[in-house]
Amino acid sequence: MTTTTSRPTIVLVPGHWLGAWAWDEVLEHLTTDHCRAVAMTLPGLDKNDPERADRTLDDQVAAVLDLIARLGASEDGPVTLVAHSGANAPVSLVLDRRPDLVHRVVWVDSGPAATGSAFAPDLPEGVEELPLPAFHALAQQASLEGLSPEVLERFRARAVPEPGPVLRRPVELTNDARHQVPTTLVCCSIPSAQVMELARGGHPVFADVANIEHLDVIDLPTGHWPMWSRPRDLAEAIQSEVARTS
Known part of the structure; x- marks a missing residue:
């Protein structure tokens, strides 16, 4: 990877059910810095896209690549990608296709997808979309710690x-060069020690972590x-990782 002394542009990619709005509070702190x-x-x-239920993973990958191209990303001026949760699928594919355009990837309570994996491989073809589950059901899959009733309502x-x-x-x-992209795991709902133990044990969700150089x-x-x-602590963590040169 080529390193730079200037600060790379940060591209924040939200997880499932979320849009750019999910990063508003983090952006406020990053802008301050x-x-x-x-x-x-x-x-x-x-929500304003009438064909949004037909959008594919390839569409998402193309959108990320298009954005970083418009931001002027190059091998000499790569971006930092920050991916939350289910954004790991499109961002993993971006790393696979254009690792040269990424200075660092920061996984927020997430990690690189393993080849062949899918979030819901058994979802019937007739199901066009998956709404946000009821919070009592969602809490069985992901921690809601720290979210106030007002935040949950939003x-x-x-x-x-x-x-x-x-x-x-x-x-x-298919491209092993993705493993050469400097990587940070921001571990929130699962402690880093447990994440690394799962990675070393070959757990399918974290297996590819063991291959990162x-x-x-x-x-x-x-x-x-x-x-x-x-949000402030997350922004500070992202900023500290952007400053790394390797």
Whole structure:
């Protein structure tokens, strides 16, 4: 990887059911630190798109690549990608296709997808989209720690159903150069020690972590949505990782 002395642009990619709005509080703190940061809404998560339920994982990958191209990313001026939760599928594919354009990837309570994996491979073809589950059901899958009733109300009001094609599509990765991209895991709902133990044990969710050549880990104890529960701390963690040269 080529390293630079200037600060790379930060591209914030939200997880399932979320748009660029999910990063608003983090962006406020990053802007205060004079960073160049941009949040994006992946195809399929724009409620005003009449064809959003048909958007695919390939559409999402193309959108990320298009954005970083418009931001002027190059081998001499790569971006930092910050991916939350289910954004790991499109961002893993971006790393597979253009690792040269990424200075560092920061996984927020997430990690690189393993080749052949899919979020919901058994989701029936007839299911066009997956709405945000009831919070009591969601809490069985991901920690809601640190989220106030007001935040949960906003989450419910602004969440957009996830397109079925995105959830069913397996991630196919072929370029081992993705493992050379410097990587940071921001561990929130699962402590880093446990994440690394799972990775060494070959757990399918974390298996690819063991293949990363330049890995740093940060513990930020909170729930699965730290951009709302600890936005300032998350912004500071992202900023510290952007400053790394390797």
